[in-house]
Amino acid sequence: MSSVQKVVLAYSGGLDTSVILKWLSETYQCDVVTFTADIGQGQEVEPARAKAEALGVREIHVEDLKDEFASQYVFPMLRANALYEGEYLLGTSIARPLIAKRLVEIAREVGADAIAHGATGKGNDQVRFELGAYALDPDIQIIAPWREWDLNSREKLLDYAARHDIAVEHKRGHQSPYSMDANLLHISYEGGRLEDPWQEPEEEMWKLTCSPEQAPDQPQYIEIGFEQGDAVSLDGTSYPPAHLLETLNATAGAHGVGRLDIVENRYVGMKSRGCYETPGGTVLHKARRAMESITLDREVAHLKDDLMPRYASLVYNGYWWSPERHALQELIDASQAEVTGTVRVKLFKGSTQVVGRKSDAHSLFDPGIATFEDDKGAYDQKDAEGFIKLNALRMRIVAKSSRVRS
Numbered sequence: 508m509s510s511v512q513k514v515v516l517a518y519s520g521g522l523d524t525s526v527i528l529k530w531l532s533e534t535y536q537c538d539v540v541t542f543t544a545d546i547g548q549g550q551e552v553e554p555a556r557a558k559a560e561a562l563g564v565r566e567i568h569v570e571d572l573k574d575e576f577a578s579q580y581v582f583p584m585l586r587a588n589a590l591y592e593g594e595y596l597l598g599t600s601i602a603r604p605l606i607a608k609r610l611v612e613i614a615r616e617v618g619a620d621a622i623a624h625g626a627t628g629k630g631n632d633q634v635r636f637e638l639g640a641y642a643l644d645p646d647i648q649i650i651a652p653w654r655e656w657d658l659n660s661r662e663k664l665l666d667y668a669a670r671h672d673i674a675v676e677h678k679r680g681h682q683s684p685y686s687m688d689a690n691l692l693h694i695s696y697e698g699g700r701l702e703d704p705w706q707e708p709e710e711e712m713w714k715l716t717c718s719p720e721q722a723p724d725q726p727q728y729i730e731i732g733f734e735q736g737d738a739v740s741l742d743g744t745s746y747p748p749a750h751l752l753e754t755l756n757a758t759a760g761a762h763g764v765g766r767l768d769i770v771e772n773r774y775v776g777m778k779s780r781g782c783y784e785t786p787g788g789t790v791l792h793k794a795r796r797a798m799e800s801i802t803l804d805r806e807v808a809h810l811k812d813d814l815m816p817r818y819a820s821l822v823y824n825g826y827w828w829s830p831e832r833h834a835l836q837e838l839i840d841a842s843q844a845e846v847t848g849t850v851r852v853k854l855f856k857g858s859t860q861v862v863g864r865k866s867d868a869h870s871l872f873d874p875g876i877a878t879f880e881d882d883k884g885a886y887d888q889k890d891a892e893g894f895i896k897l898n899a900l901r902m903r904i905v906a907k908s909s910r911v912r913s
Contacts, residue, residue, distance in 0.1 A: 511648060512538065513539075513540060513618065514537055514623050515539075515542055515614045515617065515621075516528055516540065516622070516623045516624070516625075517544075517606055517624045517625065519555060519625070520543065520554055520558045520559070522664055522675045525558060525562065525674075526667050528559070529673060531650065531652070535650070537620075538566075540617050542568045542570070542609060543555040543569045544606050545573060546573060547691025547692075548690055549694075562673065566617055570609065572605060572609070574748070576605055576690065576691055577691055577748035577749040577752055578747070578749070580605055581691070582738075582748050585738075585792065585795060586736045587815055588812075589815060589822060590815070590819055591819045591822070592769070594769050595769060595771060596692070596788045596789065597819065597823060598695060598783060598785055599693070599695050600631070600635065600822050600825075601822060601827075602688075603632060603639060603825065604828060607635070607637075607643065607828075608643060611643045615644075620648055621649060621650055622640060622648075622650070623650040624649075625652070626653065629775065630775070631775065631823070631824070631825070633653075633654075634774055634824065635827075636649075636825075638825040638829075639828050642828035684699035685699045691756075692785060694714055694784045695782070696712055696783070697781050697782075701782060702780065712782070715760045715786055716759075716760040716764065716765055716766055717762075718763060719766075722856050723762065726854060726855035727853075728862070729758060729790075729852050730742050730743065730850070731849065732849050733848055735843050735845075735846060736798075736842075737843075738795070741755065741758075752788075754787075755786070755791065758786075759790045760784070760786040762854040762857065763856060764786050764857055764858070764859050765784050765786030766784055766857065767782065767783040767784075768783075774824040790852055790859050793852070793859050794861060797850045797864045798864060798866070799811075799846055801870045802846045802866050803842065803845075803846065803871075811842060814839075817835070818832070847868065848865050848866030848867070848868075848869065848870065849866075850863065851864070873885075
């Protein structure tokens with residue numbers, strides 16, 4: 508690393524990355540280029556530019572990536588119906604491959620020797636950033652200050668900032684009690700009282716959703732239109748992916764939809780308690796499955812369900828750019844060719860209930876066969892006897908052999 512002349516830093520403008528910016532320049536005697544991504548975190552990113560300028564940075568990149576994030580990362584992941592450990596909609600995980608990609612691309616554009624990030628040595632993000640970077644540039648150098656320096660507490664970071672005239676937003680004793688990560692898909696919360704998995708989150712913590720108890724007393728019905736597996740409209744109005752997510756976040760959040768409180772298994776080996784708000788993603792996940800229920804062949808749907816945990820683990824663990832994720836994505840995308848139609852959803856007091864689904868051109872649901880009334884000979888119920896006996900044959904053989912052995 509002694510040969511590093513220029514490094515591209517993933518820069519948020521917060522305390523950690525502002526200290527890292529100065530520390531890189533001081534420790535490696537190198538030029539630092541900053542990269543700040545707007546992926547829908549709900550706050551202005553331009554202040555990060557001003558802070559970088561104040562710290563003497565000459566090359567500053569601030570980019571609006573919301574459209575790319577939604578269309579090329581969130582929506583492909585949603586097609587897989589991905590849930591990590593059966594619950595987590597992967598809001599933080601799916602943002603990391605895009606940031607890693609732009610870090611590598613900017614490093615090439617500006618002739619940098621290395622990239623740097625502010626992820627700690629305890630978390631998953633260091634793995635996600637670095638696996639992504641190595642997959643896209645196998646020779647890239649990566650600097651992870653949290654694994655090198657001795658500034659391992661907030662007090663030490665604040666002292667360093669004070670010594671180097673680095674402006675910080677929060678004074679001692681006034682910092683947020685939670686570690687938060689936000690983007691267009693979700694907000695995550697860790698730390699503080701959440702480190703005790705018995706403690707209920709404070710109501711004041713939640714930012715995207717109202718309390719289900721305080722949600723409207725009347726339900727709201729919405730209709731989501733799908734084309735080839737992707738949501739394309741709300742209540743008949745077409746939206747691009749990013750705008751659709753923003754709109755659905757506001758609508759579902761107003762009804763208290765999308766809160767999650769889990770203890771998850773991090774890739775680095777520890778258990779971690781986290782809370783998540785994913786209002787729009789929660790609704791899209793449920794609506795998409797409803798759309799697939801009438802348009803996908805049974806075995807294709809079941810194959811997707813078999814593969815989903817593997818796909819979700821790949822995203823969670825940082826393997827978005829791996830050959831196996833690409834292969835799975837091709838299979839998943841091929842299955843979506845006829846997942847087109849409309850789903851009606853009822854939002855009420857924190858719940859999301861599918862109450863209707865239709866696909867005029869691609870539905871495999873045949874009411875003439877499924878009916879409990881006279882099906883006019885479309886299905887011969889006598890055929891079921893042979894079907895059952897053939898499927899029972901192996902179990903009958905086992906049962907007879909067990910009696911003989913006993």
